[in-house]
Amino acid sequence: MGLGQKLEDARNRKGISIREATESTKIRSDYLSSFEAGDFNINLPEVYLRGFVRLYAHYLGLDHDAIVADLEVELGMSSQNQRKSLGSITSNEMSDTKDSSPSTKKNSLRSANRALIPKVVLAVAAVIILLVPVLFLVISNDSDSEVMFAEENNDLTVTEKTPEISEVIAQGILVNNELKLATIGPIERLIICDEGEIPKKYHEFSNLPIGWEKAIEFKNSFRCYSSSLENLRFAVDDGPEKKAEGTGAGNFSWTK
Structure with missing residues (x-):
């Protein structure tokens, strides 16, 4: 039985809905649904993923250490499948290349070279067009600069001016x-x-x-x-x- 099936069966035995589990564990419902579906390729650091799965298993009354061990197996199998997929693609491409005749290869190279020339010209032109405004901004820019960054859901704008020596020292101490x-x-x-x-x-x-x-x-x-x-x-x-x-x-x- 897969890890996701174990979690789903344990929840059903307790008669608990996904919404109730979310309210008790504070884990997002879409994460819990992914866990029960056996999909652990979610946008979470592995340390958080292990922590959430361990907490959910404990909430369902399962052996959380055994569940985390099953999670490690799931993550390992996912990595192996990705490597196998890449390997099969590479081998198919190599066999197709070997089956090509010498004349076909030469014709393909000539066609590729002819098609590549306009692309190279366009790429060089695009780089030149992009560099002109950048150089203009660098030359005309004064000593003041503005740094914009977003921290999760809160947008914060910081205006940074050339600091005095005392400010630099103070900032270094407070890092x-x-x-x-x-x-x-x-x-x-x-x-x-x-x-x-x-x-x-x-x-x-x-x-x-x-x-x-x-x-x-x-x-x-x-x-x-x-x-x-x-x-x-x-x-x-x-x-x-x-x-x-x-x-x-x-x-x-x-x-x-």
């Missing part, structure tokens, strides 16, 4: 922040994502007891997922200890 974590109750799963790092850096913890404490360095912003938000306390740098809002599984973020 790293410290996140202090503590538990007042057991937490099965805790994931911290350092969103200031490129690429993003993840810290994953499992089966945390009461009284567990940890200090983690991060840059400017982080996102936290906890299977029991009510049992988590956190503080940033020398700030006061705060309570994570909500109960049960969920996530929150902090930005400088």
Whole structure:
């Protein structure tokens, strides 16, 4: 029996709908539907994918360690199928090439060369057309620059001017922040994502007891997922200890 079928059968035995499972686990309904369909090729980091599958299995009363092991097998089979598909395409192309006669190859090369010349000319012309406005902007640009970026659903515009030496020093000192974590109750799963790092850096913890404490360095912003938000306390740098809002599984973020 496939992993998706195991999850679906366990949910049906409990008489739970996808919507009810979503409300209890805080996992999106489309993710749960994909899990039960055996489709794990979704746009999620693997650390989050494993965490969500483990949490869903625990909610359904299944052996979550065994379910995660089945997930590893599913992910491995998906990678092998992709490699086999690429290999078969390559071998078919090679056999077609071998079956071609020498005269056909020569004619194909001549036709390809004739067809390639206009494309090369057009590509060179396009590059020249694109470079002219870019060079104009570089030459006419002054010392001020505007940086636009989007962080998930929030658009933020930052106008950056030539900084003074004191500002550069201050910015260098404030790059790293410290996140202090503590538990007042057991937490099965805790994931911290350092969103200031490129690429993003993840810290994953499992089966945390009461009284567990940890200090983690991060840059400017982080996102936290906890299977029991009510049992988590956190503080940033020398700030006061705060309570994570909500109960049960969920996530929150902090930005400088």
